Amino acid sequence: MTTEALTPLWEVFIRPRNGLHHRHVGSLHAADSAMALQAARDVYTRRGEGNSIWVVRSADIAASDPSFAEPMFEPADDKIYRHPTFYDIPDEVGHM
Amino acid sequence: MGFAATAREDTGFRAVLELADDCLVLGHRLSEWCGHAPTLEEDLALANMGLDLLGQARALYAHAGEIEGKGRGEDDLAFLRRERDYCNCLLVERPNGDFAVTMARQLYFSAFMQPFWRALAASSSDATLAGIAAKAEKEMAYHLRHSGEWVIRLGDGTEESAERMQAAIDELHRYTGEMFLISPARRDAIAAGILPDPETLRPEWERTIATVFAEAGLTAPEVRVPQTGGRDGLHGEDMGHLLAELQFMQRAYPGQTW
Numbered sequence: 001m002t003t004e005a006l007t008p009l010w011e012v013f014i015r016p017r018n019g020l021h022h023r024h025v026g027s028l029h030a031a032d033s034a035m036a037l038q039a040a041r042d043v044y045t046r047r048g049e050g051n052s053i054w055v056v057r058s059a060d061i062a063a064s065d066p067s068f069a070e071p072m073f074e075p076a077d078d079k080i081y082r083h084p085t086f087y088d089i090p091d092e093v094g095h096m
Numbered sequence: 097m098g099f100a101a102t103a104r105e106d107t108g109f110r111a112v113l114e115l116a117d118d119c120l121v122l123g124h125r126l127s128e129w130c131g132h133a134p135t136l137e138e139d140l141a142l143a144n145m146g147l148d149l150l151g152q153a154r155a156l157y158a159h160a161g162e163i164e165g166k167g168r169g170e171d172d173l174a175f176l177r178r179e180r181d182y183c184n185c186l187l188v189e190r191p192n193g194d195f196a197v198t199m200a201r202q203l204y205f206s207a208f209m210q211p212f213w214r215a216l217a218a219s220s221s222d223a224t225l226a227g228i229a230a231k232a233e234k235e236m237a238y239h240l241r242h243s244g245e246w247v248i249r250l251g252d253g254t255e256e257s258a259e260r261m262q263a264a265i266d267e268l269h270r271y272t273g274e275m276f277l278i279s280p281a282r283r284d285a286i287a288a289g290i291l292p293d294p295e296t297l298r299p300e301w302e303r304t305i306a307t308v309f310a311e312a313g314l315t316a317p318e319v320r321v322p323q324t325g326g327r328d329g330l331h332g333e334d335m336g337h338l339l340a341e342l343q344f345m346q347r348a349y350p351g352q353t354w
Contacts, residue, residue, distance in 0.1 A: 028137050029135060034245055035249070042137065042140045042144050043136075046140070046144065
């Protein structure tokens, strides 16, 4: 078996603090999910980066097609009214 | 300055020194993998575990130096003693061998030290030592999980990995008895309520090892001649080479700091 078959690629997601969401931080090779979680801990949380880890097989991620990026994303570019920037927010509300 | 003399002089110092030497020597062995591990992920994992042990060693040496009260600090104790004055158990100084040997050694040691630190943290009459233990227990729990998972996967892996894993067990099992051995210093420390009696930890250690081996398809060999002597300063021939590398910098440039 090839190295890729024995230790496939995993994507790693770390949650920095309670209340925040998991963020993608990188990838690594591991034999299975248990080993991937340990490797993620050793590679990506050495400096206290988080308190929760997700790993997912890279092969299991469905990705958008880069060659179809224009039809996918450009139609949103001129819809400026979708941004909530046309409201006057009272000072009492503070930072949003 | 042999074992008998120091043991009579200060058993508390010696009992802490045994723990410190175990941590330093195993931590150094793991550091030897740095840049040589089979994968980048494992290179970091081994270095992380080595640093855990080095951190434990530093705290223990500093505490031992205070107990001794002769002005020796962590560097003096870690770097400026002779081979016969180190009282680590033989298991931790065994050469890294292949990856299977390194993982077997880590499994045997952490399966003992995790419950050891837990018991010490819960009951020691030495508050400083109990504090060190509480931190060390969590670190050893991770070492145990990591090495255990590897031993299972190698034992239950390919024909070659199973062969190598069994060979590692066959080679190292004879060194495990020394972890339970009660040296004169340790006997006094147990009596004083400083250290837990390792014999009370044996059932848990045996259960941990048996569980991992069952899942890995490994068989613990019968030990006819247990290997001991490290607590008396009687080390294997590899220890001198280890110390040469460990001590070189302080010997060549005395008092050097970062």
